[in-house]
Amino acid sequence: MKQASLGEFEELILLVVAAQHDQAYGVSIQEFLEEKLNKSSNISAIHVALKRLTDKDFVQSRFGGITSERGGRRKKFYVITALGKQMLDQQYELRTSIYQQIPKISFG
Amino acid sequence: MKMHPPKWALQFLRWFCREDYLEEIEGDLIELFEEQLKQAPHWADWHFCWQVLLHFRPDFIKSFRTQPLNTSAMFKAYFKITWRNLRRDLQFSILNIIGLTCGLSFALFIFLWVHDELNMDKFHEKDHQLYQVMQVYPTPDGIEVVDWTPALLAQTLKEEMPEIENAVSIKSKAFDNGIISYKEKNFKADGKLASQEFFEVFSYPLIAGNKDDILSDKYNVIISEALAEKLFGISLAAIGETIKWEKRGYYDYIDNFKVVGVFENIRSFSSDHFDLVFNSDYYLEKEKASSYNWQNNPMATYVIVQQGSNIKNLDNKISKLIQSKDEQIKNSFFLKQYSKNYLYGNYENGVEAGGRIGYVRLFSIIAIIILVIACINFMSLSTARASKRMKEIGVKKTLGARRNNLIIQFIFESQFLTFLSLVLATVIVVLLLPQFNHITDKQLRLRFDSEIILAFFAIPFVTGLFSSIYPALYLSSFNPGSILKGNLVTSLGEAWVRKGLVVFQFTVSVTLIVSVIVIYQQMNFIQSKNLGFNRDNIIRISRDGALKEKLKTFLTEVKKVPGVLYSSYSNVELIGNNNFSGITDWDGKTSEAAQVVNVLETNYDFIETFGIEMEQGRAFSREFADDSLKVILNEAAVKSMGLADPIGKTITFWGLKRQIVGITKDFQYQSLHHKVEPFIFKLLPENASYGDEIWIKIKAGTELATIKGIKKTYAKINPGYPFEFKFIEDDYQDLYTSESKVAAISKYFTGIVIILSCLGLFGLATFTAQKRRKEIGIRKVVGASVQSITLLLSKDFLQLVVIAIAIALPISWYSTNKWLEHFSYHIELQYWVFLLAGIIAIGIAFMAVGFQSVKAALANPMNTLGNE
Numbered sequence: 001m002k003q004a005s006l007g008e009f010e011e012l013i014l015l016v017v018a019a020q021h022d023q024a025y026g027v028s029i030q031e032f033l034e035e036k037l038n039k040s041s042n043i044s045a046i047h048v049a050l051k052r053l054t055d056k057d058f059v060q061s062r063f064g065g066i067t068s069e070r071g072g073r074r075k076k077f078y079v080i081t082a083l084g085k086q087m088l089d090q091q092y093e094l095r096t097s098i099y100q101q102i103p104k105i106s107f108g
Numbered sequence: 109m110k111m112h113p114p115k116w117a118l119q120f121l122r123w124f125c126r127e128d129y130l131e132e133i134e135g136d137l138i139e140l141f142e143e144q145l146k147q148a149p150h151w152a153d154w155h156f157c158w159q160v161l162l163h164f165r166p167d168f169i170k171s172f173r174t175q176p177l178n179t180s181a182m183f184k185a186y187f188k189i190t191w192r193n194l195r196r197d198l199q200f201s202i203l204n205i206i207g208l209t210c211g212l213s214f215a216l217f218i219f220l221w222v223h224d225e226l227n228m229d230k231f232h233e234k235d236h237q238l239y240q241v242m243q244v245y246p247t248p249d250g251i252e253v254v255d256w257t258p259a260l261l262a263q264t265l266k267e268e269m270p271e272i273e274n275a276v277s278i279k280s281k282a283f284d285n286g287i288i289s290y291k292e293k294n295f296k297a298d299g300k301l302a303s304q305e306f307f308e309v310f311s312y313p314l315i316a317g318n319k320d321d322i323l324s325d326k327y328n329v330i331i332s333e334a335l336a337e338k339l340f341g342i343s344l345a346a347i348g349e350t351i352k353w354e355k356r357g358y359y360d361y362i363d364n365f366k367v368v369g370v371f372e373n374i375r376s377f378s379s380d381h382f383d384l385v386f387n388s389d390y391y392l393e394k395e396k397a398s399s400y401n402w403q404n405n406p407m408a409t410y411v412i413v414q415q416g417s418n419i420k421n422l423d424n425k426i427s428k429l430i431q432s433k434d435e436q437i438k439n440s441f442f443l444k445q446y447s448k449n450y451l452y453g454n455y456e457n458g459v460e461a462g463g464r465i466g467y468v469r470l471f472s473i474i475a476i477i478i479l480v481i482a483c484i485n486f487m488s489l490s491t492a493r494a495s496k497r498m499k500e501i502g503v504k505k506t507l508g509a510r511r512n513n514l515i516i517q518f519i520f521e522s523q524f525l526t527f528l529s530l531v532l533a534t535v536i537v538v539l540l541l542p543q544f545n546h547i548t549d550k551q552l553r554l555r556f557d558s559e560i561i562l563a564f565f566a567i568p569f570v571t572g573l574f575s576s577i578y579p580a581l582y583l584s585s586f587n588p589g590s591i592l593k594g595n596l597v598t599s600l601g602e603a604w605v606r607k608g609l610v611v612f613q614f615t616v617s618v619t620l621i622v623s624v625i626v627i628y629q630q631m632n633f634i635q636s637k638n639l640g641f642n643r644d645n646i647i648r649i650s651r652d653g654a655l656k657e658k659l660k661t662f663l664t665e666v667k668k669v670p671g672v673l674y675s676s677y678s679n680v681e682l683i684g685n686n687n688f689s690g691i692t693d694w695d696g697k698t699s700e701a702a703q704v705v706n707v708l709e710t711n712y713d714f715i716e717t718f719g720i721e722m723e724q725g726r727a728f729s730r731e732f733a734d735d736s737l738k739v740i741l742n743e744a745a746v747k748s749m750g751l752a753d754p755i756g757k758t759i760t761f762w763g764l765k766r767q768i769v770g771i772t773k774d775f776q777y778q779s780l781h782h783k784v785e786p787f788i789f790k791l792l793p794e795n796a797s798y799g800d801e802i803w804i805k806i807k808a809g810t811e812l813a814t815i816k817g818i819k820k821t822y823a824k825i826n827p828g829y830p831f832e833f834k835f836i837e838d839d840y841q842d843l844y845t846s847e848s849k850v851a852a853i854s855k856y857f858t859g860i861v862i863i864l865s866c867l868g869l870f871g872l873a874t875f876t877a878q879k880r881r882k883e884i885g886i887r888k889v890v891g892a893s894v895q896s897i898t899l900l901l902s903k904d905f906l907q908l909v910v911i912a913i914a915i916a917l918p919i920s921w922y923s924t925n926k927w928l929e930h931f932s933y934h935i936e937l938q939y940w941v942f943l944l945a946g947i948i949a950i951g952i953a954f955m956a957v958g959f960q961s962v963k964a965a966l967a968n969p970m971n972t973l974g975n976e
Contacts, residue, residue: 026136027143043136044162051129051167063131069142071112073135 317369640775
């Protein structure tokens, strides 16, 4: 099977989902990103990324309970799957191995 | 304060968004919205909408394609259900099919007729470029438009105006009813005179002969296929033969002509019919100097204009051209498309004022009304039947049928029914077409013409669609929950719709009944009105061949035939006389203007032949030698001229002083549309060469024998000529051709509308009776009588009919009154006509409703209540 690819933004979202383990949902991801990147990202972009990650089986989702917030709509929480974790690990290894090959250059 | 995100944005989101993502997206967006409200409340709505819009992307848009349906299986099921429903309610189905078939066949007939009318004269190849030159010509009575033009016009236009590709001048009526002889055979035929270009401008196909030089010689003639076959057996044998033509009139035209061509028989889609085409030079040369100048207008001119010419500019150019040829010409000219002449041939004071197009419109409206009524029947029957199908609808909806599916199903059902009706209607059309042709005086055929085929499918399709839309929307709107629980209450509005439809139908019916009665009364009045002369048993013969010289002998001989009462002759016909002139002076004349009168020149015995009553004085008589300077007036003339004690007075007429010897009572020589106008009789001298209408009065009851005797005399004096005669009763009827057509059509039309309305009412009554059968059962058990139940059931419908009558009466009073105003002499509207129409409507409605009501009332309550 062809290895599913992972876009840059998708990777970022996957990282956030993994970091916020079991408590990640659309708005929380957006807030997290804003905090870390200092840049507002669009909720629709996050929804798309989450949908694609789900389609690629990197994340799983479950519905939370009904609360009076959000007009009574349930939250959809995302968890990273083993496949997703594996993917992240691969990426991480790939990057660090390449990173380590960078000669020590000084940019004065 | 709790704020909500904009509703419509939310609805939009719900409409497009995939269901598995909707809750998440909606929730997140609302959470953000609530957050936004705290920070920048003014922007929150905008922000929300923007976010919704950003989600409108392929990832989240749901698939709008319904699941792939097994279409063929679905239609099979529709078909099966339709068929079962048809059979289950056979009575309803038959009513529906009869109604639709009646409506459709009538509409198809009218369509064929309208199609034929609209295509009349359009078969000429250059139809779009073929125009006729009309002349606008002021008279004291208003502006008249005529098709007379100078004989020089066609040639001049062709030579001097580049926009005119070709032109032909034609003389149409002058050679009608001439006599053609070849060897021993004599026939009457209609001739046309035309310049050489005739067959280039008009597309009458030639079987033999070259169209470029066919009329090059003035003794050439081209004859029709039918005439060629009559004269020579085979049409091609005609070429090169010589035939004799005889047409007498002011000048006599008797010459031999060489047949140089044969044209195909003129088909029914041409309004112009003729048997021979002569060279117009032959005619014009006889008329001599009077023909070839710009002031006389003996010919009609037809032109082919260049494609894309501006007709308005051409009109001006042609008028200027003609006016420049002769200073005295002030009249203007314009071009009229040839094929438009047929439908738009009337002018009122110089302005085009319709013509036959009026009938085309009237009949189209009639056809539409009929179709609408048929559709209404269908609608009211289908909605009335709704309760029977509620369970079906409920179950279908519960099992997941969408409203669309149900709507399509109902439309399919009605299309199926209309298709069945179309088959029946086509059979009816084919069978009754000869009858229809007879009524309308047409030669319609079912041709496989693309327009006709299209119409035969389009008319039923639209009918089916129109009649099914309301039932389909109505039936598919039921809530499955309440249907299956069985507590569906038919809404008030729906009952109103159905009642409204019945009222509409009966309003139309009553209006039509009144109109038909009034039309028939008026036609009867026309037939029975005392015209001031007796038109029974008078025949007309025209003075042909040897009669020209031997008229006196003929008249003397004819008088010897037993049964002949009187005979006389005159220059033109009496009935429909249109021969005007003026009395310029008389004793006691007060105003400047001449008295306009209708003129008839007659020989002795004319007044006796027609039985015109004398008011004073005497008729022309051989006993007075000098009657040629005597005249007879009618009462209207005397009154209009203000003559007191007129007998013996002199008037100046046609340049001579003439003495009045008699006054006739007024007699109606024109149609009853006109008032009796001043009339003058002048004696036609016995030595005059004209006077072509011979009149013979026959004793009643001896017609056959007497006509045989007259024929014998005719053959003796005028051998070789066909003996043709016409009863003047027929001339009289010809004055009312259009009225009798309207009368005939309206009779059929009313019949169909009544049938359709009855079908509708009958269906509704049946349905109500069925629906209320338990109620009736209980009433009977409790002790209600059959009469009271019948009354109970009929009452509702009769109320509707009474309302319809109330609406229809003023409408019909107005419309019939308008129609009657066209006649100068007409019947007065009588109240009993309206009463009768009302009674007929109630009677018909009672028959339709009563049968069902009585049936329901007679039913044994055991049967209706027992199975509970």
